[in-house]
Amino acid sequence: MPALISRMGKRLRRFIERPGSIELTHYEGLLPAIGELEAEVEELSDTELTERAAKLRLEADFDDKQLIEVCVLGREAARRALDERAFDVQLLGTMGLLTGHVVQMETGEGKTLAGALAAAGFALQGKRVHVVTVNDYLARRDAEWMEPVYKLLGVTVGWVDPSLSRDERRSSYEAEVTYGAVSEIGFDVLRDRLVTRVEDLVQPEPEVAIVDEADSVLVDEARVPLVMAGSVDHAVADIEVANVVRRLRLGLHYETDSDGRNAWLTTAGASVVEKALGGIDLYGDSGSDRLAAVNVALHAHALLTRDVDYLVRDEKVQLINTSRGRVAELQRWPDGLQAAVEAKEQVAATDRGEILDSITVQALLARYPRVAGMTGTAVAVAEQLREFYQLEVAVIPPNTPNIREDHPDRIFASPSQKLRAIETEIREVHETGRPILVGTQDVAESEELAEKLAKVDLPCVVLNARNDAEEAAIIAEAGTHGAVTVSTQMAGRGTDIRLGGADGKDRERVAELGGLHVIGTARYPSSRLDGQLRGRSGRQGDPGSAVFFASLNDELVLSNAPDVPDGIHADEETGEITDPAAQRQINHAQRVAEGVHLEIHRNTWRYTRLIEHQRHELLKYRDKLLRTDLAAETLKEAAKKRYEEFEEKLGEAELEQICREIMLFHLDELWSDHLAFLTDVRESIHLRALARETPLDEFHRLAIPEFRKIVPGIEERSLQSFEEAELTDDGIDLAASGVRRASSTWTYLVHDNPFDSDFEQTLKQVRNLLRRKKD
Known part of the structure; x- marks a missing residue:
């Protein structure tokens, strides 16, 4: 019992x-x-x-x-x-x-x-x-x-x-x-x-x-x-537009929404832009071709911040992975936005690529x-x-019980009051000799805090996207006696922070002082990220502690739960808030952020499931073309006389490979075209919502018939290329019949577009313009 x-x-x-x-x-x-x-x-x-x-x-x-x-x-x-x-x-x-x-x-x-x-x-x-x-x-x-x-x-x-x-x-x-x-x-x-x-x-x-x-x-x-x-040509940003937009001012010429996902011109802003571009009408026939360039330049100018969303390093724009605070070496925005940011920062434009294929993680x-x-x-x-x-x-339970002390959040009325309290916390803990790890939200914040600490003689090591190559070495020493490490997001995941440093020689001394103290400068958009930062302390039963500082004016709250209840009072001297309602508001903001992320994930997967099914079906066909003589049989049946003519000159094996290359080229090209078509459909699918139709159903209705055209299209195009191919002393000249693969290929990750569709942006701008003219 x-x-x-x-x-x-x-x-x-x-x-x-x-x-x-x-x-x-x-x-x-x-x-x-x-x-x-x-x-x-x-x-x-x-x-x-x-x-x-x-x-x-x-x-x-x-x-x-x-x-x-x-x-x-x-x-x-x-x-x-x-x-x-x-x-x-x-x-x-x-x-x-x-x-x-x-x-x-x-x-x-x-x-x-x-x-x-x-x-x-x-x-x-x-x-x-x-x-x-x-x-x-x-x-x-x-x-x-x-x-x-x-x-x-x-x-x-x-x-x-x-x-x-x-x-x-x-x-x-x-x-x-x-x-x-x-x-x-x-x-x-x-x-x-x-x-x-x-x-x-x-x-x-x-x-x-x-x-x-x-x-x-x-x-x-x-x-x-x-x-x-595959290489197409250099991306070209509208430099004239970029220079005009650079001079626009928030509140006068453009506005942004509370969550920083959208920006639009005011009446005054539209007027300034139209005048600077030669008196065009942005929302009429004379300016329609410039409107997209203005939109993307405004996004780059108003919504993307250097040292937060990206770095400029080695004369290149490098995106920052927001979930890790690290440079995303192979990551970029869709080409128009990437080129606009490069124009904003006045660096050379990168190659524009034709997407040959893609796959989500x-x-x-x-x-x-x-x-x-x-x-x-x-x-x-x-x-x-x-x-x-x-x-x-x-x-899995820990091998030894976790004895880390997780302190309640310390909440302040404003970010400046919060920052002063963080400085005080770092100074007081540092004086005891305990190592400190400070987790910040972005590169700019990490460097700002490091500068403030330096001014009060509190030296620290900064780990962010600028020096992520040294990540493991830096984080391994974060447990050294007296160390202060300021980091963005989840530094050094996969590398242990051992008390006393990488060699652990000072472990007992640091443990007796209380172990590693972790400070979060704000709550993250996910409770999981909070937990990851806390988890840097208290390794294998080590002593340690963690505390998060927060403000009711932090980005998390302003973007997800800006309507703070009345009656929350702060200490007049320090600005600290002890009212439980403030903690509830921050927790609510985090739950909203988590819900938004989950819904975006669900919505993305709803669309990509069909694409993945189509990709799977086409890949089975591609594999048959690659591994069997299906290509040769198909073209031989459709153009027997031409096939026999080539076979006599080239031999069976060489001709079979040529047929394979022709059909695989057209398969890959048509799949690339299909992906571009699906992108266009998805960007404008919200028009269907205005007509009280379900966007996802409409996406499927348009995508499925187009996909069914691919295999017949491969055979038709391949036959044409085969018929037009010229036989030279060096064999068949495939390039002369249009079978030319990209001169170079490269891989990268596409940063999720942080904005809504082009259609939604334009619609919002037109609505605002009409509302202002009416007013």
Whole structure:
């Protein structure tokens, strides 16, 4: 009876504390059996250990017996190779991953090893495993770090990063376990979709993905499309328009809405612009061709801020990833907006690309039959993981209890009063010798705070998008006695902050002082990001503390819950607010922001699901063209005389490849055209809402018939190219018949357009103009 009551109490506590998580009792029941086998496995030689692991390859699928075997062999391999004995909670994480869950393990609890043991387990089942990371540095670091463990278990491992050649990438993917950043793996998928010879393919068919920092990859970046583009020409911004817009003033010439997503000209602003551009009518026939340029220049001028949304570095505009506060090296806005920001900052315009193909991160992960993940903050996005990926969360308890002290938020009436309080907090804690990590919202704020601290003799190390290359080294020393580290967003995810610094030599001294103190300069748009920042402190039972400072005039509140209740009073001297209503308002603003993000995610996926289905169908056809003689048979049947003429001169094998290249070229071109068509449809689909029609239904109604034209179009165009092809001494001149691929290709991520559709922007401007003229 006591045992039953204990189990019931445990389940009730799990339900209250961790809603949405799966029950771990079954896995916990396997731990004693793992412990009993430990002494037996310790007696094995390295060769015998590898041979015992090899026996698992004979099993069709894993039951409890195989789970136990993987864990006991993995624990021993880690002990020998890394001098690290996996904790029971790490083995729980391994079992959670092997059974297809997203495991939540707190910072410093050993996710990297748990993930490696799970990857090895899948590999021993005969499955190819991709361990998907958030950046190239972590991919290589973790692959090299865990390689000795894999070797003892008889599993091969590799990694991919941007510096590798095609042959090196192919070799990495041939390993049983391959580590790679989500973008790099996605770009390889896109490159493979454009090859014209089977031997040029790099990736094998996907089987298992283990996603590190799963919340970041599966949720924060789920909507971000990875793009393959081909060179067209230089993007051209309207410099004259950019110079005119640069002189406009907020409130007089243009206005913006409260959430900073839209900007529009006032009557006075429209008049100034029209006069400066030669007396045109922006909303009439004479100015319609300039209106789009004015809109995009105004967005660049009014809504995008240097050192917040982007940096200018090495004479280039570089976007900042808002969920990490890091430079998004391969990320850009849609070409018109990108060119407008480059004109605003007076830097050279980048190449304009024709999109050849694209894939969202969510669609990329949907390719894998088995997906599992690990992160420190999964429960907060359990609903999204279940809705979009059919994944459940397993919350792994810490190896040692978390004793970090999380202080209540300190709330102030204004940002300036909040900043003074933050300076005081840093000074007082720094005087004790405790290390401090300050999490800021953006680059500009981090540098502003660093300057203020320097003026009062409080030196700090700044980690932001300007020096993200040194991220791991900087964050590893954030636990040093007396250190003050100011960082944007989630610095150094994947790198532990050890008390006493990277070598931990001062650990006891720092621990006695209270450990790492974390300060948040504002609440983030997601409670999950708050939790990630707090989680930098209190690693593996270390002492530590965390506190967030907030203001009722922070961007989070102004954008999501600006109507602050009356009767909230601040201290006259400090500006601090202790009224519980202020805390409720900030929490409400955060929930609104989370709801908006979720709805955007849902809406994006509603549209992209059809695109992904169409892409899947077309790729099956492309694969037949690539791997079989379908292209040759199709063209031979349609133009038998021409085919036989070429076959006599070229031979069967060469002609078959030429037919393949012709049809693949037209398939890729028509798919690119189809993507452009779908983009245009989606941007104007809101017109349908005005006609009381459902935009999504209309999108499907227009998209499906167009898609059905692609395969007949491929055959028709290919036949024309085949008939027009000229036979020269060097073979068939495909270029003469229009079969010319892009002179160069490149990959990048498209930053989600932070604004509404062009139609909505124009409609809003016209409405405002008409309202003002009426007034």
